[in-house]
Amino acid sequence: MNASDMSCIYSTLRFVVAECKRHQIKPILTFDQPLWWKAQLIVANEPVDSDLSSLILRLGGFHTEMSFLGCIGNVMSASGLEELLGVVYAQNTVGHMMSGKALARAV
Structure with missing residues (x-):
């Protein structure tokens, strides 16, 4: 899949949350600016009780x-x-x- 595709980002977020839940750790992801913005939009449009609400999205250092x-x-x-x-x-x-x-x- 194309990395900037919203469905790719969504499935990646879901995978990371599931793995972190399995290992009982807090999910933290770092993205570059365009992908970070799309990931923020996805998380913001999720219901409050969604698993994605536990994500911490960070902007890359650059x-x-x-x-x-x-x-x-x-x-x-x-x-x-x-x-x-x-x-x-x-x-x-x-x-x-x-x-x-x-x-x-x-x-």
Whole structure:
């Protein structure tokens, strides 16, 4: 199956929950951003008493860092940080850095 297919994600979530229930542990899954979003939609549309409600869905480290840098860029948008970075980096690159897209340069 295609990994981004909703039925593939749903069956994976069901499998993980069943295995964790069998081993009596809490199910925690880490996804990249697009799959995490789809998994969140699936879990949110399940009934409250569903087994899937016990899932803890985490965003992968790379996408968490991108989101964090994007938040910094949003908070610092009118502080002069863009102009300061524009002295060292190309102006087009600064926009990507402030949005969290140019992760390697921003770090």
